[in-house]
Amino acid sequence: GAGVSQSPSNKVTEKGKDVELRCDPISGHTALYWYRQRLGQGLEFLIYFQGNSAPDKSGLPSDRFSAERTGESVSTLTIQRTQQEDSAVYLCASSEGTGGGYTFGSGTRLTVV
Amino acid sequence: GEDVEQSLFLSVREGDSSVINCTYTDSSSTYLYWYKQEPGAGLQLLTYIFSNMDMKQDQRLTVLLNKKDKHLSLRIADTQTGDSAIYFCAESRNQGGKLIFGQGTELSVKP
Numbered sequence: 001g002a003g004v005s006q007s008p009s010n011k012v013t014e015k016g017k018d019v020e021l022r023c024d025p026i027s028g029h030t031a032l033y034w035y036r037q038r039l040g041q042g043l044e045f046l047i048y049f050q051g052n053s054a055p056d057k058s059g060l061p062s063d064r065f066s067a068e069r070t071g072e073s074v075s076t077l078t079i080q081r082t083q084q085e086d087s088a089v090y091l092c093a094s095s096e097g098t099g100g101g102y103t104f105g106s107g108t109r110l111t112v113v
Numbered sequence: 114g115e116d117v118e119q120s121l122f123l124s125v126r127e128g129d130s131s132v133i134n135c136t137y138t139d140s141s142s143t144y145l146y147w148y149k150q151e152p153g154a155g156l157q158l159l160t161y162i163f164s165n166m167d168m169k170q171d172q173r174l175t176v177l178l179n180k181k182d183k184h185l186s187l188r189i190a191d192t193q194t195g196d197s198a199i200y201f202c203a204e205s206r207n208q209g210g211k212l213i214f215g216q217g218t219e220l221s222v223k224p
Contacts, residue, residue, distance in 0.1 A: 042215055091155065
């Protein structure tokens with residue numbers, strides 16, 4: 001597609017439920033990244049996929065968080081047993097993996113009530 | 114370790130120049146980026162600079178890099194009210210690697 005697409009754009013969930021967030025990267029982009037942005041704060045790195053290499057999961061805050069990517073296509077970020085502190089905007093980005101610009105999606109705003 | 118620091122707020126008058134500063138700690142940083150985030154919107158890449166450069170200019174934007182001091186700045190000439198946004202500095206260690214972001218500088222442009 002023309003840009004990075006994320007869905008849903010907004011998600012309200014009850015504490016303790018699982019949620020899945022989806023990211024469609026730009027076609028042909030080998031690298032895909034997930035970030036979290038809490039209200040009024042900067043971006044916190046979560047996980048990074050590059051081609052067929054093992055993902056860099058060093059930013060995942062707990063074992064309730066996981067992400068998958070099939071090949072160089074769609075990625076899903078799953079948060080199990082959501083907590084109120086998980087409320088944030090979850091941003092996905094993709095790049096050609098060569099150090100140039102990273103293109104961000106508009107994000108999914110997750111609210112845990 | 115990886116750490117990127119920015120001042121949180123900057124206020125300027127329309128028509129003045131704005132200078133947003135950023136410091137980073139990772140001497141292995143190879144690419145340094147500036148992103149703009151308008152209210153309720155995603156991040157827009159403004160410009161980036163490779164670590165073997167010390168300056169890059171793109172229309173009203175000038176990026177200066179002092180690698181010795183690990184200091185990056187973004188100068189916006191003739192600042193307009195439409196430039197009001199949060200500006201994020203970010204660095205990556207290698208090509209296509211993860212970005213480490215600063216906490217963002219909120220630029221307020223007063224008419």
